[in-house]
Amino acid sequence: MKARWINLARVAAVITAVTSWVVPGHAQDPLPSWADAAPKKAIMAFVDRVTKQDSSEFVPTAERIATFDNDGTLWAEQPIYFQLAFALDRVKVLAPLHPEWKDKEPFASLLRGDLKGALAGGEPIIGQLVMVTHAGMTTHEFEKIVSDWIANAKHPTTGRLYTEMVYQPMLELLAYLRANGFKTFMASGGGVDFMRVFSERVYGIPPEQVIGSSGKLSFEVRDGKPVLVKLPELNFVDDKTGKPIGIHILIGRRPIFAFGNSDGDLQMLQWTAAGSGARFVGVVHHTDAEHEWAYDRASHIGKLDKALDEATAEGWTVVSMKDNWKRIFPLEGK
């Protein structure tokens, strides 16, 4: 199956190679899509400090743990979280099996095409939609459904595959950290079973390094074969205080490097910053309305308010997508 995909990690590598070749003086630039500004300098200075053997802040390879939020940090999250787009598409597919949805909200509004009306109830409605569409099948069946969707579904405004709406500078950053002995993890509010379908292919992050929200599972034997069945019940929400908790339970070490983009990442960033020794804490600020979206304090998705204040107060690295990134997505220039 892998051969069918555009390998974005490879595209990123080619872009890096080409850029290195045509821009004199940047032959060794591991972050070609990053403008020569403070965030890039801070990242590279940090990596130098923790990897140079003679540095007073040297960190052994085993402790070089880096965690990244996904929605809004590694890929886009507008106009709705991509996993919610998946859930909405699933509602349409499943509707013939649920005639009762015609008279039941939020399904009725959704099936009439009234997305705004359907989602007016906010988080609980989203939770309900996710439960209905992410449970009642085996983990294997779900993986197949997500695989098919992610290979074909198109983003409503760009018309691109969702996996093409990942941030080129972050692909370079992930590769750069790994080349410097870091283990890169996702720590996302997204569903772990959803993200793992593409995390390795798209980000180079293997399934065992993906932390996310999850539903409860039951172990059953069907036709003599054991299966894991996804139940319509929450197991863990990997958001806000759930992020450091998820990181502790799954990794068992405190990251020395973390990147987020919203208030949902604040506790992960605080947890990372509070460790002893050198720390890097980064915040992606969505400022490029022309090539992506611009939003922060007032946004209903990826709200960045308290975390922006704390980033300023604590001297964390805030990345302006408009000013600090030369390219947003892998397949097009800025």
Add this chain to the structure above:
Amino acid sequence: MKARWINLARVAAVITAVTSWVVPGHAQDPLPSWADAAPKKAIMAFVDRVTKQDSSEFVPTAERIATFDNDGTLWAEQPIYFQLAFALDRVKVLAPLHPEWKDKEPFASLLRGDLKGALAGGEPIIGQLVMVTHAGMTTHEFEKIVSDWIANAKHPTTGRLYTEMVYQPMLELLAYLRANGFKTFMASGGGVDFMRVFSERVYGIPPEQVIGSSGKLSFEVRDGKPVLVKLPELNFVDDKTGKPIGIHILIGRRPIFAFGNSDGDLQMLQWTAAGSGARFVGVVHHTDAEHEWAYDRASHIGKLDKALDEATAEGWTVVSMKDNWKRIFPLEGK
């Protein structure tokens, strides 16, 4: 701190080197403590089948996931689970702070030295003892307590450190698998915060590859610093059906190699065996009463009954400690 320890992985390496040197014809033997019998042959044949590039059953490195139970599989578990010994020692340390325990079971019996009476209530009592001794502090404080205990506490019958009661053949097997591109994980009913204190030093398994039982955590800010507080409430029990579920949630891939020793491992073994392609499923059978303990179907600890029947029926590899291991513990010959 590491310098204070006997590095068992290093001891294992030295034993391997010495054995290789003195035994002609075994210069390349990666499993010198394994008798030249069926289990050793099955392990090495399996590793060959999945790692040889031209093998029809070749498995890419990323998918070489191996999971090991801990109690009774990687280290001993008699006369009581070692983590329970830790909990009992903690009850004694904490008793002065809890005068009410003098009249409250199971504490009263325990403090009188009547272990059998204290534990007569079985699993619920053990759960209660673990909750009382594993909660109410930060994860950092707990780590320090376990570190101190594991560095000093002695096994009641052998007088050895608990970390010296690991199985030499399994240390060799872990190293052999890693040398062949496998990622080795623990999947144990033991507490994840407990096991991570020594998993890397003793087994070469880093914290992020330890799956275990866990309590709930709360994220709090104390004196301006974020901490994770261990709550007296179960989060996840990594035993029986919990093992494949924990493996799915934390690894997200099905192991191709798994080892257990009791009915608590059965579902993990079934889950491993049921995948497509080459599989190795192993069961440690405690048969060496002289050098360790001999127990199976009737044991209250590490009961091996259904899993032994299924191993026989399915042709899984059953390892007799008495017959198939030439050495049990790293620091003494058999």
